[in-house]
Amino acid sequence: xxNSLLVVHVHVHVKPEHVDAFREATLANARASVKEPGIxxxxxxxxxxxxxxxxxxxxxxxPEAPAAHKETAHYLKWRDTVxxxxxxxxxxxxxxxxxxxxxxx
Numbered sequence: 001x002x003n004s005l006l007v008v009h010v011h012v013h014v015k016p017e018h019v020d021a022f023r024e025a026t027l028a029n030a031r032a033s034v035k036e037p038g039i040x041x042x043x044x045x046x047x048x049x050x051x052x053x054x055x056x057x058x059x060x061x062x063p064e065a066p067a068a069h070k071e072t073a074h075y076l077k078w079r080d081t082v083x084x085x086x087x088x089x090x091x092x093x094x095x096x097x098x099x100x101x102x103x104x105x
């Protein structure tokens with residue numbers, strides 16, 4: 001069976017005065033997100049040189065999982081909480097998993 005996980009990298013640039021609050025809200029969202037059946041991973045990483053830049057690495061098990069994620073209470077709370085913290089609109093890029101095999105997630 002070919003790999004089918006959808007991996008999304010969400011790039012976020014936060015206003016400097018909101019870095020800690022953004023991180024707190026995003027970690028709360030990530031902790032709830034990994035409990036969703038359609039999510040294999042939900043990583044939050046912060047740039048080592050520019051603390052205002054984050055990447056969310058989201059791995060979805062099915063094509064429907066991203067839409068289901070965006071309907072959850074924790075996502076909606078995160079979205080509304082962090083919107084005013086953004087220095088610019090967040091961007092995302094979609095990928096298909098190549099390695100490890102999907103079963104390894």
